[in-house]
Amino acid sequence: MYRKLDPNREKLELVDIMASNFDAKSYGLDEKKIHQWMHVIDEDGQIHVGVDAFLHLWKVMDLFPVAGKILKRQPFYMLAWAWYRSFAVIRPWLPKKTQCELV
Numbered sequence: 001m002y003r004k005l006d007p008n009r010e011k012l013e014l015v016d017i018m019a020s021n022f023d024a025k026s027y028g029l030d031e032k033k034i035h036q037w038m039h040v041i042d043e044d045g046q047i048h049v050g051v052d053a054f055l056h057l058w059k060v061m062d063l064f065p066v067a068g069k070i071l072k073r074q075p076f077y078m079l080a081w082a083w084y085r086s087f088a089v090i091r092p093w094l095p096k097k098t099q100c101e102l103v
Contacts, residue, residue: 002014002057002061005061005063006061011060011061012057012060012061015027017034017035027041028041028045028047029047033049036088036091037049037050037053037088038050038053038054039053040052040053040056040057042056042060050081050084050085050088051071051077051080051081051084055068055071055072
């Protein structure tokens with residue numbers, strides 16, 4: 001979805017974590033966790049994970065501004081994390097692509 005919203009890669013640099021030459025450690029990431037949680041590294045090198053990754057993406061791409069403001073507040077932030085953790089548990093069993101298309 002985000003790739004389609006930024007086709008010229010003006011706001012995002014997408015990295016295929018399934019590529020054979022991808023090295024999680026070179027980004028300061030844990031090899032196992034990158035497959036469990038969404039990760040975003042901002043322009044300052046700060047790593048955002050899970051709900052925080054989505055909130056950062058939305059801010060950078062100017063998406064869902066109202067939802068972003070709501071989710072930053074309690075109890076919505078806590079509920080979003082609860083939902084995300086639940087999703088992360090079932091995600092491995094959901095249908096998936098075998099290769100990321102970064103074209």
